[in-house]
Amino acid sequence: MKSVHKGIFILLIAMVVIVTSGVFFKSFQTGSEASVPQPSPPAPQQERAPETSVPEPEPPLPPEPEPPPDGAVIDHPLPEDPILTNGPWASAHFLMDEYACDCAGYCDGWPAAMDPELLEKVETLRCYFDQPIIITSGVRCERRNAEVGGIPNSWHLSGHAADLYCPGVPYDEVARAARELGLGVIEYPDQQFDHVEIWSQKV
Template identity: 60%
Template sequence: MKNLYKRISRSTIITILILTSCVFLTSLSSRVPDAPEEPLVLESETQEQPLVTPADGAVSEEPVPEEPVIDSRPWASAHFLMDEYACDCAGYCDGWPTEMNPELLERIEALRMACGRPVIITSGVRCAARNAEVGGVAWSFHKKGLAADLYCPGMGVGDLAERAQETGLNILPYYSSGYIHVELPLS
């Protein structure tokens, strides 16, 4: 009975977080209609590159800002910070009980590109204590850096799952909670 209450409260919290994210993203998109997505500017890029190529291949005539805002935290890929994959426990570990598998990082980046919009990672690597807290199985791929839970605001779980499978990821959809679990296939 206690586990049932835990599941209900987790589902409620996740639903509230997803709804809040959707409302926030909707309010942002309604304020700036048809605004082009801001390009990611890395430290290695110089201002001598006046044109930016968006994901759809079109070239923007907009110049790169004179002083671009650069996030100095480490990037896992073009659209994801390493922090997004870190264990979100309450201090049981340093955030990195294991490393994320580079192939998983590549496939999640490919998924983000296939979606054409932000993908939100809700759980990357987990320490054993965090895995137990969220009700993860003892053999969880999260503990090995081989799995992540994610969702894409404005995209249904089924569509996201289909795109994830197209990138070569194994998936476990959680329709009632609004996210999917992705992991690398066993070799």
């Protein structure tokens, strides 16, 4: 009887050892797998939108200049009045040099003498407005006359004409006053100046 009990006891011990060994082995296997880092599945790639180049906006074109309306005035700085420089005076407010040819040295500045009557009337015009009048062109040599687009028989060539403006005074008012003084006048609205001449000298 004792030997039977002993056999059963040994059999139970063997079964416990087997079961315990199996459980231990199984847990060891699971722990090993858990400790090995598993590769994470790749993140789904997002499709990139095709890059489109945005064209640079073109700079706006500057507005085209409009022709000045009648009654407009030239806004230029005024010279000293009278202009204090050396040289002979054409009249009380004008130096002779103001009427000289402004070419680039093609002549000595005086291809012809200025008409005294013209000088007198321009001085009277200056006194009428009681403010400076600017001479932009007096006598011209033929080469200078061609450069500025003057007509072939321009009276500038013989000293019988001058181009001028009065700062702050509309060109048409200057033209009206010049006509009242007996001067011939051609108005240049786009450039805001007047051409004055002595008609009596025409042949």
